[in-house]
Amino acid sequence: MKTSNLSGSSSASAPAECIVIGGSAGSIDALINILPALPRDFALPVLVVIHLPPNERSLLAEIFGPRCQLPVKEAEDKEPLAGGTIYFAPPNYHLLVESDFTLSLSSDEPVFYSRPAIDILFETAADAYGNGLRAVVLTGASSDGAAGLRAVHRVGGLCFVQRPDTAEVSLMPQSALEACPAARSLNVQQIARELSAQAGIRPHLT
Amino acid sequence: MAAKTEEIELQLLLEALYQQYHYDFRGYSMASVKRRVAQALVQFKCPSISALQEKLLHDPGLVPHLVAYLTVQVSEMFRDPSYYRALRENVIPHLKTYPSLKVWVAGCSAGEELYSLAILFREEGLESRTIFYATDINADALKKAELGIYDLDRVALFTDNHRKSGGKSSLSDYYTAAYGGVKFDKTLRERTVFSDHSLVSDSVFAEVHLVTCRNVLIYFNRELQDRAIGLFEDALVRRGFMGLGLKESMHFSAHTDSFTPFVLDQRIYQKKG
Numbered sequence: 001m002k003t004s005n006l007s008g009s010s011s012a013s014a015p016a017e018c019i020v021i022g023g024s025a026g027s028i029d030a031l032i033n034i035l036p037a038l039p040r041d042f043a044l045p046v047l048v049v050i051h052l053p054p055n056e057r058s059l060l061a062e063i064f065g066p067r068c069q070l071p072v073k074e075a076e077d078k079e080p081l082a083g084g085t086i087y088f089a090p091p092n093y094h095l096l097v098e099s100d101f102t103l104s105l106s107s108d109e110p111v112f113y114s115r116p117a118i119d120i121l122f123e124t125a126a127d128a129y130g131n132g133l134r135a136v137v138l139t140g141a142s143s144d145g146a147a148g149l150r151a152v153h154r155v156g157g158l159c160f161v162q163r164p165d166t167a168e169v170s171l172m173p174q175s176a177l178e179a180c181p182a183a184r185s186l187n188v189q190q191i192a193r194e195l196s197a198q199a200g201i202r203p204h205l206t
Numbered sequence: 207m208a209a210k211t212e213e214i215e216l217q218l219l220l221e222a223l224y225q226q227y228h229y230d231f232r233g234y235s236m237a238s239v240k241r242r243v244a245q246a247l248v249q250f251k252c253p254s255i256s257a258l259q260e261k262l263l264h265d266p267g268l269v270p271h272l273v274a275y276l277t278v279q280v281s282e283m284f285r286d287p288s289y290y291r292a293l294r295e296n297v298i299p300h301l302k303t304y305p306s307l308k309v310w311v312a313g314c315s316a317g318e319e320l321y322s323l324a325i326l327f328r329e330e331g332l333e334s335r336t337i338f339y340a341t342d343i344n345a346d347a348l349k350k351a352e353l354g355i356y357d358l359d360r361v362a363l364f365t366d367n368h369r370k371s372g373g374k375s376s377l378s379d380y381y382t383a384a385y386g387g388v389k390f391d392k393t394l395r396e397r398t399v400f401s402d403h404s405l406v407s408d409s410v411f412a413e414v415h416l417v418t419c420r421n422v423l424i425y426f427n428r429e430l431q432d433r434a435i436g437l438f439e440d441a442l443v444r445r446g447f448m449g450l451g452l453k454e455s456m457h458f459s460a461h462t463d464s465f466t467p468f469v470l471d472q473r474i475y476q477k478k479g
């Protein structure tokens with residue numbers, strides 16, 4: 001297994017404790033290849049930030065709920081994180097992880113014009129989980145996620161990026177790779193497999 | 207290691223701010239506070255949180271600037287128009303049965319929420335019998351609220367929100383162009399008392415029929431959320447109304463039994479009779 005302490009991170013990666021995923025344009029399709037592949041016995045919490053228009057109701061839980069083997073929900077403020085659950089950030093709120101592994105929402109300023117922002121989720125989750133964190137940046141037309149991924153790497157977490165040439169929009173994965181060259185770039189099927197392996201189990205790839 | 211040290215420094219900073227200046231951020235959601243302190247370090251040119259703490263203890267002039275960082279001021283008029291529509295359609299008819307009304311806008315920021323309500327109450331013919339209390343801990347924001355001046359480039363959003371909330375007039379009836387922005391009509395705040403009040407450390411100051419406190423509780427931990435909602439419960443008349451932000455619910459609250467959901471998807475609750 002590749003560890004992430006090759007370029008100056010503080011500690012080697014530990015067993016996975018939490019997964020964070022961020023994506024923008026094109027990422028629903030990417031996620032359709034990843035989230036449903038996570039098996040029923042997947043024991044880690046999965047937190048997902050997708051850039052959404054601020055004033056519309058999010059349909060993500062409706063889209064992914066029926067397709068996934070794991071329970072899917074919109075994250076709630078002060079909710080304790082549960083393993084084997086997929087949480088989506090609500091539109092118009094940032095999603096943050098507290099050090100006691102509860103979630104907070106915030107209405108802080110948008111980052112790269114977006115609220116929720118991937119950077120904020122990744123940075124706070126990196127603080128909470130340290131080298132137990134696994135982070136994934138998917139397709140999108142933004143630089144959000146790059147600083148966040150670097151923060152994950154800094155604490156010794158493992159970083160994955162959708163291979164830019166397989167992304168619908170390559171800017172976001174490219175920015176993430178520039179900010180965090182130690183990240184592994186993989187296609188979506190490989191990401192699904194890698195995440196399942198992180199939790200010590202095989203994915204159910206369709 | 208580094209992460210742990212930072213946590214300790216952060217706790218000490220907040221402790222200093224509390225013991226010396228009575229601003230109590232110790233029960234706030236730390237993930238957000240930590241980010242904002244990191245931003246403050248850059249502005250105050252401090253290499254560490256400890257350095258900022260030392261500066262703060264010896265220079266009271268710094269306090270308002272740090273408080274400005276710690277209190278997020280993001281707001282807009284008629285934010286979440288569906289909330290104002292629900293107030294208009296479901297709550298106002300009840301409020302119309304009272305001869306006089308008191309409304310508490312808690313965490314009013316620079317006044318966007320207050321002016322939205324003042325306009326709503328005027329449109330619904332309730333303004334003349336209402337007293338508004340607009341409170342916040344950010345002195346600068348309160349000053350802005352009292353001025354009622356907003357940047358021109360925000361007005362299109364405000365106007366759109368007002369229309370979507372079921373506005374019965376044109377938003378432009380309520381402001382004049384001034385100082386490179388727009389200035390809201392002072393008659394809208396003639397019946398408003400602006401005051402410095404903390405949901406963390408202050409007590410109830412009036413009996414009210416409606417309290418609206420949006421996007422403040424998400425910055426508190428659960429204990430503080432309970433304290434704030436306890437204050438609202440104490441302030442409200444029997445069968446009075448409480449409106450929260452769209453992602454703030456009574457779900458995890460110690461006071462669930464004291465309220466009934468009134469318009470649940472808009473987070474409007476009614477105190478039990």
Ligand SMILES: C[S@@+](CC[C@H](N)C(=O)[O-])C[C@H]1O[C@@H](n2cnc3c(N)ncnc32)[C@H](O)[C@@H]1O
Pocket residue numbers: 107277278279280281282285312313314315316318319341342343344347403404405406407419420421422425451
């Ligand atoms: C994100 S703004 C919300 C503004 C407005 N209510 C809205 O929803 O658009 C949060 C506000 O809460 C205020 N605040 C923070 N802590 C507070 C406290 N302990 N007591 C009262 N207000 C507080 C901040 O100063 C800020 O104005």
